[in-house]
Structures are given as structure tokens and as C-alpha cells.
Amino acid sequence: MSDTHLGGAVATSAPPPAVHEGLDPAALAAKHGLAVSGARPGLFEYVRDLWSRRHFILAFSSAKLASQYSQAKLGQVWQVATPLLNALVYYLIFGLILGAGRGMSENVYIPFLVTGIFVFTFTQNSVMAGVRAISGNLGLVRALHFPRATLPISFSLQQLQQLLYSMIVLVAVALFFGSYPSLRWLLLIPALLLQFVFNTGLSMIVARMGAKTPDLAQLMPFIMRTWMYASGVMFSISAMLADKPAWIAKVLMYNPAAVYMDLIRYSLIEGYGAGNLPPHVWITALGWALVFGIGGFVYFWKAEEVYGRG
Amino acid sequence: MADTNQGNIPTVICDDVHIVYRVHTGGGGKGSATAALSRIVGRGKAEVTRGVRKVHAVRGVTFTAYKGEAIGLIGTNGSGKSTLLRAIAGLLPTESGKVYTDGQPSLLGVNAALMNDLTGERNVILGGLAMGMSREEVRSRYEDIVDFSGINEKGDFISLPMRTYSSGMGARLRFAIAAAKNHDVLLIDEALATGDRKFQIRSEERIRELRKEAGTVFLVSHSNKSIRDTCDRVLWLEKGQLLMDGPTDEVLKAYERETAR
Numbered sequence: 151m152s153d154t155h156l157g158g159a160v161a162t163s164a165p166p167p168a169v170h171e172g173l174d175p176a177a178l179a180a181k182h183g184l185a186v187s188g189a190r191p192g193l194f195e196y197v198r199d200l201w202s203r204r205h206f207i208l209a210f211s212s213a214k215l216a217s218q219y220s221q222a223k224l225g226q227v228w229q230v231a232t233p234l235l236n237a238l239v240y241y242l243i244f245g246l247i248l249g250a251g252r253g254m255s256e257n258v259y260i261p262f263l264v265t266g267i268f269v270f271t272f273t274q275n276s277v278m279a280g281v282r283a284i285s286g287n288l289g290l291v292r293a294l295h296f297p298r299a300t301l302p303i304s305f306s307l308q309q310l311q312q313l314l315y316s317m318i319v320l321v322a323v324a325l326f327f328g329s330y331p332s333l334r335w336l337l338l339i340p341a342l343l344l345q346f347v348f349n350t351g352l353s354m355i356v357a358r359m360g361a362k363t364p365d366l367a368q369l370m371p372f373i374m375r376t377w378m379y380a381s382g383v384m385f386s387i388s389a390m391l392a393d394k395p396a397w398i399a400k401v402l403m404y405n406p407a408a409v410y411m412d413l414i415r416y417s418l419i420e421g422y423g424a425g426n427l428p429p430h431v432w433i434t435a436l437g438w439a440l441v442f443g444i445g446g447f448v449y450f451w452k453a454e455e456v457y458g459r460g
Numbered sequence: 461m462a463d464t465n466q467g468n469i470p471t472v473i474c475d476d477v478h479i480v481y482r483v484h485t486g487g488g489g490k491g492s493a494t495a496a497l498s499r500i501v502g503r504g505k506a507e508v509t510r511g512v513r514k515v516h517a518v519r520g521v522t523f524t525a526y527k528g529e530a531i532g533l534i535g536t537n538g539s540g541k542s543t544l545l546r547a548i549a550g551l552l553p554t555e556s557g558k559v560y561t562d563g564q565p566s567l568l569g570v571n572a573a574l575m576n577d578l579t580g581e582r583n584v585i586l587g588g589l590a591m592g593m594s595r596e597e598v599r600s601r602y603e604d605i606v607d608f609s610g611i612n613e614k615g616d617f618i619s620l621p622m623r624t625y626s627s628g629m630g631a632r633l634r635f636a637i638a639a640a641k642n643h644d645v646l647l648i649d650e651a652l653a654t655g656d657r658k659f660q661i662r663s664e665e666r667i668r669e670l671r672k673e674a675g676t677v678f679l680v681s682h683s684n685k686s687i688r689d690t691c692d693r694v695l696w697l698e699k700g701q702l703l704m705d706g707p708t709d710e711v712l713k714a715y716e717r718e719t720a721r
Contacts, residue, residue, distance in 0.1 A: 174475075175473045175474075175475035175476075175522065175524070175558075175560070176475060176558070176560075178470060178473060178524065179470070179473045179475075179558075179560035182469060182470050182562070183562070184470065184471075184472075184473060184560035184561055184562050185560065185561065185562075186558050186559065186560055186561075187547070187548060187549070187550035187559040187560065187561040187565065188547070188549075188550025188551065188552070188553060188554075188559070189550075202592075203589075203592070205589050205594070205595045206586075206589035206590055206592075209585060209586050209589050210586065210589075210590075213575055213578055213582060213586050214575075216577075216578065216582075217575045217576075217577035217578050220577040220578070220621065221577065290590075291551070292546060292551050292552065293551070293567060294551075294567070294590055294591065295549060295550060295551060295564060295566065295567075295592075296590070296592065455553055456553050458551060458552060458553075
């Protein structure tokens with residue numbers, strides 16, 4: 151259509167001025183207790199909203215997980231087969247060809263490597279899903295009203311469920327290489343919980359950044375890969391960096407990915423004693439979880455009202 | 461003003477609402493790589509130089525809707541009707557101006573929350589939860605939703621993945637889920653005419669029911685007939701501006717005169 155078609159209508163029937171009861175719109179709204187639509191709720195209200203959506207978060211994350219392999223012939227078997235194949239490939243390259251297991255016996259190195267891969271993958275996938283949590287679900291964000299933090303939290307939860315499948319493989323590997331269940335295995339629970347909180351916080355941070363700059367999704371794989379190699383996934387940091395200045399190893403060992411990885415290795419592998427852990431490791435793990443969990447949540451909430459802008 | 465609205469309770473107030481979409485045009489033309497870089501790094505620069513195009517979809521719309529009204533939104537394609545609806549629902553932020561609402565208006569549509577790889581059954585539950593229903597509510601409405609959609613009329617389809625549904629069946633299930641909840645302010649975006657004739661009649665009935673329960677209903681439609689059947693007031697949008705706001709007959713007549721030319 152063209153402009154001229156409507157010219158007449160504009161002139162003859164302008165909308166009536168919006169003055170009702172002698173009040174301007176803002177005053178009218180205030181008088182009748184109307185609230186601004188789409189305004190950001192307060193932090194506590196937001197947490198309450200989120201809590202009331204907990205069933206949706208659970209349903210959404212398990213639905214995502216279930217739909218992941220639904221077209222494959224083997225179906226849910228891939229939940230376990232994928233991490234297993236991953237572990238095999240890394241073992242082939244780093245264990246057999248490169249001999250990265252310096253200073254560790256086969257019985258320790260293989261579970262060490264597999265744990266490292268699974269635990270890092272947990273963080274990596276949470277971040278990768280987080281960066282697209284808003285930008286990849288704009289349809290949902292623009293169609294329905296819900297606290298947007300639902301999305302990154304759901305995706306992290308999906309990864310946690312995925313990790314629990316991987317744990318089946320991990321436990322089998324540990325048993326095979328002579329690490330048997332002991333009370334220490336109970337430490338897995340707090341370690342994984344802390345890592346989950348950290349992951350969720352981090353994925354909320356990248357979710358906000360990714361919502362503004364979708365290009366981040368292209369960049370993320372490189373950042374994550376660098377982080378992986380710097381966190382000692384396939385080698386012991388202290389053994390590998392023995393001839394370098396001590397502070398480098400220290401920085402690497404206190405980075406969140408390495409802390410959670412080491413805690414889970416320590417909990418699971420018999421030959422991986424407390425001597426491999428840096429001092430104050432539990433406090434560090436808790437600290438990272440709280441700083442990122444709370445910080446990430448607040449950072450994400452701060453932009454709540456602009457998610458979904460075209 | 462001194463019309464019948466006097467003394468009524470307003471439910472939605474739009475105060476000089478402007479909505480601007482920002483579209484990444486993905487560079488293009490000379491120097492696009494550096495332009496792209498400055499787009500990422502740059503802050504506060506003119507939008508044009510950052511390879512972002514602005515689309516001013518709604519330009520200064522002001523109106524007040526009252527309890528019990530059913531308001532139709534008309535206008536040619538791209539006139540900003542759906543965008544305005546989304547702003548009322550609080551889903552799109554306004555560039556300037558404000559939308560005041562009584563409670564949380566709901567846009568009728570859960571399409572985006574559903575997953576094609578999941579069974580209809582799980583989608584009903586997921587869609588219900590996505591709309592903010594509690595688990596108990598979803599459970600108690602489940603049978604109604606499935607019956608209403610008529611998915612199981614030709615066998616046990618509800619336990620099959622949604623990707624195996626015909627397009628009509630999918631649309632019917634989506635509508636059935638979306639229409640399962642009652643709302644204070646209900647926003648309906650056209651495309652109601654899905655499914656076969658039998659289902660259309662059923663959905664029109666359901667909309668009438670929803671209207672009775674809702675405080676205010678907004679309906680975007682290109683079908684003048686369905687606007688005439690359901691609405692008592694019509695807003696005519698063109699190029700993001702409010703051209704006319706008045707009783708259905710009056711506005712539709714003017715609209716038909718314009719579009720017939």
C-alpha cells in the first residue's frame with residue numbers, strides 16, 4: 151500500500167485525545183493501581199517468581215534432554231555412549247600417543263582423565279547453552295511471560311542431568327581401575343552441587359552477554375578450549391609445570407574448573423590423595439560458587455526487561 | 461471523556477508508546493569487517509555506523525482500554541498490530557512511552573515452548589507449565605485439553621511425538637493448550653482460523669468463553685467478520701500510528717472504504 155491511500159483517513163479521523171476523567175495517562179494509571187507492563191520486578195519478587203516456576207524449569211530441562219536423541223535409533227543409549235566415546239578418544243590421544251599421564255600409574259591416570267573430561271564438559275556445555283539461552287530462544291521469550299532466568303537455569307539443569315548419565319560411565323571406569331566405593335565418594339555430592347551453582351551463575355552471565363551480542367556464541371568454543379587446556383583436564387598441573395615459576399601453577403590450580411575437577415577426582419579415585427589438592431580447596435570451591443552464583447544471578451536480573459528486544 | 465467509559469475501570473493504558481526494533485543487517489558493503497568489529501566494541505556510537513538498522517514499528521500510540529471491552533486491532537500487514545500486542549503483554553520493551561496494565565496480560569500463544577520431538581502428552585504439560593499454570597492445574601485440565609483438541613479422535617495420537625502430526629493437528633493441539641487458561645487481560649493474535657471447519661467453530665466458542673471470563677480482550681485479525689462478531693471497539697493502526705479509535709461499525713466502515721480503493 152502507499153501513503154496517498156491513507157492520507158485522507160489521517161486527516162479526517164484523528165484518534166480522540168487520551169484524556170480521561172481529566173487525568174493524564176500516568177495519573178489515571180496510578181489512580182486505578184495499574185503497573186507498568188514489562189517492568190523489571192524487584193530482586194526478591196523475582197526470586198519468588200522464579201520459585202513459582204520451578205516445575206516449568208524441571209519440565210523444560212528434562213524435555214530438552216529427552217528430545218536430544220529422540221531421532222536417533224539407539225535413543226537414550228547415547229546419553230551414556232557419547233561420554234564414553236569421548237573418553238576413549240581422549241585416552242587414545244593423550245594417554246597412549248602423547249603420554250600425558252606423567253607421574254601417574256595407569257590405574258590413576260585413566261579415571262583421572264575421564265573425570266576431568268566429564269567434569270569440564272559439564273561446565274563447558276552449561277556455558278555453551280547459556281550463551282544461546284536467550285538469543286536462541288527469542289520465540290519463547292517474545293511469546294510468553296516468565297522470569298527469563300528460567301532459561302539459563304533450565305539449561306544448566308539439563309547439563310546436570312546429562313552429567314549424571316556420564317557418572318554411570320565414570321563409576322564403571324573407577325571400579326574397573328581399582329577404586330572402590332568408600333565414604334569419600336559421598337564428597338561427590340557437595341562437589342557437584344557447588345559446581346552446578348558455579349555453572350549456573352556463569353551461564354547467566356554469558357546469557358546476558360549473548361543476548362546483547364549473539365556473536366559471542368561463535369567465540370565461545372575457542373575460549374572454552376583454551377580454558378580446558380589451562381585447567382589440567384588431561385594432565386596434572388603441578389607435574390606438568392614443575393619447571394615453570396610456581397605462581398603459574400598456583401593460578402591454574404585455583405581456577406574454578408580445576409578446583410571442581412580436582413575435588414571430584416579426589417572423591418572418586420583411590421590413588422589420588424589429598425596431596426594433589428591445593429590448600430583451602432573446599433573454601434575456594436564454595437567461594438567460586440557463591441561469587442558466580444549470586445553475582446551471575448544479579449547481573450542477569452539487571453537486564454531482565456530488555457531481553458527479547460529485536 | 462464524557463462517553464460511556466466514564467467511571468469505568470481502565471485495565472490497559474498506552475501512553476505515547478514507541479517501539480523500535482534493532483535489526484543486525486550483518487554488515488555488507490565495503491569495510492564490513494571493521495564495521496562489524498566496531499559494532500561489537502563500539503558503544504554509544506550512532507546506530508547506523510554500527511551496521512544496525514532501526515525499525516520504528518509503533519509510533520506514539522495512546523489509548524485507554526476498560527474492563528469488559530473487546531477491542532479489535534486492524535490494519536494492513538506490517539502496521540504494527542502484533543508488535544503493539546507484544547508491548548501490552550510486556551514482552552517487548554518500549555523505546556519511549558509507557559504501557560500500564562492491570563495484572564499480567566497474556567498473549568494467547570505457546571507455540572514456542574512446545575517441542576516437536578516430544579509426545580503430545582508431554583507438550584500439553586510443558587505448555588501448561590510455560591503459561592504459568594501449576595502442576596495440579598495442568599493435571600486437572602489435561603483431559604479437557606486433549607478432548608478439546610480432538611487429537612485422539614483418530615486413534616491414540618497424543619502419545620506420539622508432535623513431529624508426526626499433520627499441520628492441522630499440531631495447530632489444534634497448540635490452540636487447545638493456549639486456550640486452557642483464563643486471563644485478566646487476554647491478547648489474541650489472529651491465526652485463529654486453524655484446523656478444519658469443525659474445529660474453527662469450537663475455537664470461536666472457546667474464545668467467546670474466554671472473553672466472558674477475561675476483563676479485557678484484544679484481538680488482532682484480518683478477518684473483518686471475526687472482528688465484527690467479537691469486538692465492540694476497534695483500533696485502526698497504520699504504519700505504527702493510531703488512525704482511528706472508535707465503535708466497531710464506524711471504524712470498520714472507514715477501513716473498508718480505504719482498503720477497497
